[in-house]
Amino acid sequence: MEIIVTTLAIAPERPVSLWPAAPAADARRPRSQQTKLGASDTVCARRAGYLLHGRTPTDGGEKRKAILGTWLHAGILDAAREEYGWIIERRVEDESVRGHIDAVQLDSTTASRLPKRLRPALPAQETTVEDVKTKSTYQWDNVLRYGASEAELRQVYLYADLLASEGFASVKGQRQLARLGPVPVARIRFRFINRDNGEDHVQEIAYEAERARRARWWVQQVRAASTPEELPRTFQGPGISAICDHCPFRTACWGPLVAGRSPQSQLIHDDADRAKALAEYVEAGEQMKPLKERQKLARAKLDGSEPGAYGDNVLKWSGGNPTKADDVEAMVALYRRAGLEVPMAPDTAAMKAMLKDVGIPVPTRLDHDRLTTVSINVTANKKP
Ligand code: SF4
Structure with a gap:
């Protein structure tokens, strides 16, 4: 027993990692x-x-x-x-x-x-x-x-x-x-x-x-x-280029990260820059539209094709499998078997459905910990 105690005392808590x-x-x-x-x-x-x-x-x-x-x-x-x-x-x-x-x-x-x-x-x-x-x-x-x-x-x-x-x-x-x-x-x-x-x-x-x-x-x-x-940035910055994401000089190059702002936003200095970036955004969208439609059509045509090599490309399919969902009944059975109390939470979906049925608006509150994604919306500027 003494030997075991001594061994435990000098043994490291976890295997030593070689990465350091x-x-x-x-x-x-x-x-x-x-x-x-x-x-x-x-x-x-x-x-x-x-x-x-x-x-x-x-x-x-x-x-x-x-x-x-x-x-x-x-x-x-x-x-x-x-x-x-x-x-x-x-x-x-x-x-x-x-x-x-x-x-x-x-x-x-x-x-x-x-x-x-x-x-x-x-x-x-x-x-x-x-x-x-x-x-x-x-x-x-x-x-x-x-x-x-x-x-x-x-x-x-x-x-x-x-x-x-x-x-x-x-x-x-x-x-x-x-x-x-x-x-x-x-x-x-x-x-x-x-x-x-x-x-x-x-x-x-x-x-x-x-x-x-x-x-x-x-x-x-x-x-x-x-x-x-003085030298140009060859890549487009963190979040867009993986090379910048792993660059040892990314803070020197793009400054410290500001929450909620992409580093590239510092490339805009005035309204003229803003107008140029918006025009680029619209132009890129216009160029992509016919390509996206072409790709959608090609994808639709391939529905049901067998996987395999065709010409210069290899076709593979992924997905289409049943997704996993929580088996609440099995969980309840496990809890009961273990003698544990099954927690009873309010059924939010049923409550919302009932309120809607009787025409009462579902009460909501603002959750400041979960923010919606910021989306850009660009429309044509109707000049007077
Ligand atoms: S973050 Fe690094 S790789 Fe990216 S543009 Fe700047 S210096 Fe080049």
Whole structure:
């Protein structure tokens, strides 16, 4: 008994969570500590500006998904290195931007200039820069339909352009690679991995020097700004863009949240702005109306169609199941069996029906804890 008592005294109250350890370890990763603008920081111009000007992040936010992505990423790339001899996680940089390329598959001519032990088991037909992206099932349909986003393309073009113009950075662990000098890149490959079920999707595009120039120009604009606030917000703000919802600078960018007001409301300064926003609202509604009707008609036509793949799309049905309702009789029986008193609440629905029947208005009171949704109503302004 004494032994048990001692064990209980020193045992932690709950199993120790590993999550507090993860952000601390993540913050020590070289990518988290770099001060030069990282190619992966080029998702939003304003955010890149905050990083470049050394501003302290104003918001913490949920990092667990991103950390899981990083761990998965590391495992996949390690396997590619061990099994295929791919060159992974290598640094490329110049005086203004730095990045870590996920994987490079050299063509046989370039690979033959490396010492034998560094040559890939399977050289590529053309030198290819690969970027691995982990995505959730929720984002998967967009990945299959549209592929890499503008920001993802910009990031990889920056890596590829650094490799093509500077070569691998001459830092510890990759000096032999740096000796290759500039490595002309012919292809870019995105490998998307669904982190919920492991499905993967590959998108390959030919390297275009013009797109690389545009990506470099984007970085130059960010670097030329004297304050982050001069730079445009690439996304539309918290509540509309998930990227802003999780941005470490969202308070710096949009100010503190004010209850009952969306952050975007600060973009309106006067009646002229108000008139412009109303006109945009009406115009967007007009554009959507025929599209919504078209979609409604298509939906109606599909009623009763069997699920399956048709052309470019897969049809699935969900819902149509009986909903769950409280089984009051079963609850009463359970209470009675347990010897508990069954609470008797007034039957509001029956009382309302009876009052209506005899023509007496149903009494109401204002509930200030439950507010109705604020809806916008815009009508044409009849000018005098
Ligand atoms: S909140 Fe959105 S717009 Fe502002 S810096 Fe962050 S990502 Fe960019």
